[in-house]
Amino acid sequence: MxxxxxxxxxxxxxxxxxxxxxxxxxxxxxxxxxxxxxLTERVTSSATYDLITKKDYYWSKEYKLQxxxxxxxxxxxxxxxxxxxxxxxxxxxxxxxxxxxxxKEGDTNFLELTVQTSKDxxxxxxxxxxPFLVNIVTRKxxxxxxxxxxxxxxxxxxxxDLTPFTRSSFRNVYITQLKNSxxxxxxxxxxxxxxxGNEWKTFLExxxxxxxxxxxxxxxxxxxxxxxxxxxxxxxxxxEEKYAQAISILYNSGQMPISYTAVDEKxxxxxxxxxxxxxxxxGILVAVVLIYLYLLIINKTPKDTLLLSGISTVITISTWIxxxxxxxxxxxxFILALEVITVVAIIRLIAExxxxxxxxxxxxxxxxxxxxxxxxxxxxxxxYDLLILIILSNISLYIGKYYLDNVRKSLKL
Amino acid sequence: MNLFENISNSWSKYExxxxxAYLLLIFTVSILTIYFSTKEKKxxxxxxxxxxxxxxxNLIGIYIVNTIFKIEIFEIFKxxxxxxxxxxxxxxxxxxxxxxxxxxxxxxxxxxxxxxxxSDTIKQTIFLLLLGSSTLLFLSVQxxxxxxxxxxxxxxxxxxxxxxxxxxxx
Numbered sequence: 001m002x003x004x005x006x007x008x009x010x011x012x013x014x015x016x017x018x019x020x021x022x023x024x025x026x027x028x029x030x031x032x033x034x035x036x037x038x039l040t041e042r043v044t045s046s047a048t049y050d051l052i053t054k055k056d057y058y059w060s061k062e063y064k065l066q067x068x069x070x071x072x073x074x075x076x077x078x079x080x081x082x083x084x085x086x087x088x089x090x091x092x093x094x095x096x097x098x099x100x101x102x103x104k105e106g107d108t109n110f111l112e113l114t115v116q117t118s119k120d121x122x123x124x125x126x127x128x129x130x131p132f133l134v135n136i137v138t139r140k141x142x143x144x145x146x147x148x149x150x151x152x153x154x155x156x157x158x159x160x161d162l163t164p165f166t167r168s169s170f171r172n173v174y175i176t177q178l179k180n181s182x183x184x185x186x187x188x189x190x191x192x193x194x195x196x197g198n199e200w201k202t203f204l205e206x207x208x209x210x211x212x213x214x215x216x217x218x219x220x221x222x223x224x225x226x227x228x229x230x231x232x233x234x235x236x237x238x239x240e241e242k243y244a245q246a247i248s249i250l251y252n253s254g255q256m257p258i259s260y261t262a263v264d265e266k267x268x269x270x271x272x273x274x275x276x277x278x279x280x281x282x283g284i285l286v287a288v289v290l291i292y293l294y295l296l297i298i299n300k301t302p303k304d305t306l307l308l309s310g311i312s313t314v315i316t317i318s319t320w321i322x323x324x325x326x327x328x329x330x331x332x333x334f335i336l337a338l339e340v341i342t343v344v345a346i347i348r349l350i351a352e353x354x355x356x357x358x359x360x361x362x363x364x365x366x367x368x369x370x371x372x373x374x375x376x377x378x379x380x381x382x383x384y385d386l387l388i389l390i391i392l393s394n395i396s397l398y399i400g401k402y403y404l405d406n407v408r409k410s411l412k413l
Numbered sequence: 414m415n416l417f418e419n420i421s422n423s424w425s426k427y428e429x430x431x432x433x434a435y436l437l438l439i440f441t442v443s444i445l446t447i448y449f450s451t452k453e454k455k456x457x458x459x460x461x462x463x464x465x466x467x468x469x470x471n472l473i474g475i476y477i478v479n480t481i482f483k484i485e486i487f488e489i490f491k492x493x494x495x496x497x498x499x500x501x502x503x504x505x506x507x508x509x510x511x512x513x514x515x516x517x518x519x520x521x522x523x524x525x526x527x528x529x530x531x532s533d534t535i536k537q538t539i540f541l542l543l544l545g546s547s548t549l550l551f552l553s554v555q556x557x558x559x560x561x562x563x564x565x566x567x568x569x570x571x572x573x574x575x576x577x578x579x580x581x582x583x
Contacts, residue, residue: 084427091431097488100425271487275553283551291543301536334556338492341548341560342499348540349503353533356510359450363502366442371495374435377488379495386499 015409022406025399029315036321037285038278051277051321054330057118058096058272063128064264065111071258078257079109086113088253089127093119093246096377111260116270118330123246129262132250135215136165138207145211154222157215166255169193169200173251175236175244187236187244189214189251204232217259275333281321284340288313301352308400309351313344315396320389335382343389350397357394364390432491439498440464451509455523455581460505463574467497470566478558489555496563497570500541504571507533527575527582534571541567 038051072078083100090098097116102109113128137160139145145154153159167173172192177185193200209227213220214234223234236247292310295301317340324331346364350357368390371383424432443464448457471493478484508530515521545564549557 080425083425087425087428275551275556280551283548287544287547290547291540294543295540334489334553337548337552337556338496338559341544342496344544345500345537345541346503349507349533349537352536353507353510355514356507359509359513360503360506362450363443363446363506364499366446367439367495367498367502370435370438370442374431374438375495376431377491379491382492382495 018406019410022403022410025403025406029311029318029403032318032322033314035325036281036318038281051325051333052328052330053277054118054332055272057330058116058270059118059121060114060116060268060270061121062266062268063113063115063262065113065128065260066263067109067111068259068261069109075109079111081254081257082111082260085254085256086111086128089249090115090124091376092249092253093123093127094377094380095119095124096381098377110263114268116268116272120242123242126243126246127249130250131217131256131259133215133217133256133259134167134251136163136169136203137161137213137215137220138163139211139213154211154213155220157218157220160213160215160220162215163203163212165200165203167251168255169197171197173248175248175251178233180235186239187247188233189236189247191232191234272332272334275337277333280333280337284317284337284344288344304404305352307404308397309348311404312351312393312396312400313347315399316343316347316389316393319392319396320385332378332381335378335385338382339385339389342386343393346390347393347397350393354397357397361390361394436468436494439495443498443502447505447509451512453512453523456509456512456526459508459574459578459581462577463501463505463570464498466573467501467566467570468494470569471497471562474562474566478562484554484558487555489559493559493562493566496559497566500563500567501570504534504537504567505574507537523582527578530578531575534575537571538568 067079067082069075069078079102083102086100087098095115095117096119099114101112101114103112104110115124115128117124137157140159140161143153143159144150145159147153170191171194174190174192175187176190178188180186204225207225209225211222211224213222215221221234221237223232225232236244238244238247288310292306295306296303320339321336323329324336346360350360365387368383368387371379372387375383444457444460447460448454451457475486475490475493479486508526511529511533512523512526515525541564545560548560552560
């Protein structure tokens with residue numbers, strides 16, 4: 001018996017996979033748009049995602065610092081240095097807003113420092129209230145540090161002689177975790193000297209095997225110098241990473257020329273450019289749709305360019321907001337608004353001038369990187385997000401082009 | 414927290430220096446990148462002029478808002494130069510991109526860049542003005558001001574650049 005031959009029609013696998021990919025991309029875009037839209041988490045009870053605004057994290061305080069200028073020769077210069085160090089500390093921790101005001105009551109100078117931030121209140125408190133005057137000290141010969149009736153003797157500055165070494169004598173103080181005497185990891189401050197710092201080398205040699213001290217303001221931490229003088233490691237009182245970071249900032253923002261005391265602090269009402277997230281999302285959506293419709297009607301831009309620009313914008317913005325929602329990243333809504341407006345304008349320009357994509361990307365990435373390194377407060381947040389958005393918008397342009405080409409081919413347009 | 418008051422009374426040398434260094438570094442890096450990618454002094458001069466006009470427009474804008482409209486200047490206003498420079502560089506990027514892609518073509522004249530730049534600038538202006546005005550309804554006053562000054566400064570700078578290009582790109 002003759003077996004009938006079954007004729008299989010040749011299937012174009014490449015087209016098939018492209019078709020499947022187009023369907024997947026469509027689903028992905030739709031899912032991202034749905035996630036990024038406000039209140040869509042109410043559609044299903046299985047997912048709990050909504051944009052977390054930073055509004056609830058903000059707090060504001062005014063600190064009054066009394067400056068001790070009694071030993072100061074150049075008062076103005078010393079006060080300026082105190083201001084600089086405080087600003088450096090706040091900048092390093094990422095405080096969003098701060099301002100300093102100098103006032104005088106009689107002969108006493110006061111600094112009024114106002115902050116408004118979403119950063120940890122305890123960390124910011126310690127950065128502001130602690131002058132953190134670092135001095136290396138040696139034990140006074142006539143004090144009995146092993147007296148069981150005077151257990152606090154090793155910690156009092158009055159029991160020590162000052163040496164010429166202060167924080168300024170060191171290049172850097174590096175905070176890291178090392179094993180302590182109990183064989184457990186804890187934080188230590190490693191003092192790094194300048195390559196030409198021979199005086200410090202001599203000091204370590206002279207005091208090898210002995211206990212000296214590191215005075216932080218009025219409190220001394222005893223430190224035993226190893227016999228091989230290999231390491232000068234000062235134990236850090238904190239075991240938590242955030243406080244270790246604060247101590248690193250305190251060590252590495254400069255040595256205060258004068259001491260001060262926090263005499264007063266009061267809580268203030270927060271004052272931020274808050275926007276209703278739901279209204280904003282709806283507004284931007286309506287604005288973008290209307291602008292693209294207008295551009296379509298006036299017919300000044302090729303439809304393909306408008307389509308590419310529009311789809312890339314949708315992919316970029318919805319991916320970004322969906323990421324913020326899913327990762328539960330606390331967000332400043334007014335910064336998000338500025339980011340969206342900037343990115344919508346950039347994508348529109350790149351899509352219209354694809355030959356300029358490289359140079360625009362390079363220029364904007366450079367600007368963002370500089371702003372991350374040198375900017376402060378909101379600029380840093382904006383620049384960091386913008387750098388991600390620039391990369392995202394370039395990827396979206398590729399995906400958008402590939403997707404539109406595939407859809408066109410699949411639908412034989 | 415008035416920014417102007419802060420600068421005159423309370424900013425330390427450190428803060429003034431770091432802010433100036435930051436803006437200067439953005440300017441220098443952008444200008445050097447533009448020069449090394451085009452090797453064309455005419456485009457370099459246009460870019461410098463564009464940045465200068467944008468910076469002046471920013472300052473005038475903030476001054477007007479502060480003195481005439483009595484709007485307090487907040488930390489968020491520090492973002493105005495950054496957003497303006499981003500928009501300016503995007504605009505200059507189209508000019509540079511076109512120049513780089515066409516400079517080796519047969520019969521290329523630098524004056525043709527101006528024609529293309531006009532077309533891109535008019536489209537960017539329409540888009541920015543539409544985008545700015547349509548989002549104003551949904552923003553807070555401070556954010557509105559930041560967006561308005563940034564967009565207006567960009568528009569003034571790009572059209573000044575276009576007007577000056579008549580004498581430079583020939």
